Amino acid sequence: MFGKELNERIAEKILTDTRYFVIVVVIGAVMVGFVIQKCNRDSDYSRNMLLDLQKNLEYSKEGRIVEKRLDTENRYMPYYIIFYDQEKLDIDSNFYERIKEGDSISKKRSSTLYYIYRNDSILIYDYLQTSKNQL
Known part of the structure; x- marks a missing residue:
């Protein structure tokens, strides 16, 4: 009461x-x-x-990484890599941690898989799977 x-x-x-x-x-x-x-x-x-996923699906590349850097001015995608042809690619932190300078990358259009060639091994990075884990 x-x-x-x-x-x-x-x-x-x-x-x-x-x-x-x-x-x-x-x-x-x-x-x-x-x-x-x-x-x-x-x-x-x-x-x-x-938008990132759409951009990733439209992207294709085969090339060697000559440099990887942190872009302090780009807060949304602060990591990027530079290929031998001087093309710059913004990447997320998970991808940044998996690659090294000197690695070669193969990425086909309409796929989210990146094949990373290092010495005698091939690493596979799935952009879609990583994006799902970030949600």
């Missing part, structure tokens, strides 16, 4: 006292704002992931 009476008194104060009513409305508005912001951020992230 005590809990029910307390709840009724709180509800009465909120509905009759303007200060309490304004506090409840402001708290509710802030909570709704946070939810909307989170949804927008998730939507932007998903859109960027889809």
Whole structure:
């Protein structure tokens, strides 16, 4: 009984006292704002992931990596590699960690697989699988 009476008194104060009513409305508005912001951020992230995947599917390359670097100005894709023909490719951190200067790469259009040739071994990196793990 005590809990029910307390709840009724709180509800009465909120509905009759303007200060309490304004506090409840402001708290509710802030909570709704946070939810909307989170949804927008998730939507932007998903859109960027889809654009990256589309770009990756359209990309094809066979070449030797002569340099790998960190681009401090590009916060979205801060890693990149340079091929022997001076072409630059932005890459994610997982791919950056797997490759070395001097490796050769083969990537066919409409595939998410990168074949990394190093000495006598072949490593396979799947861009799609890595993207799924980041979600």
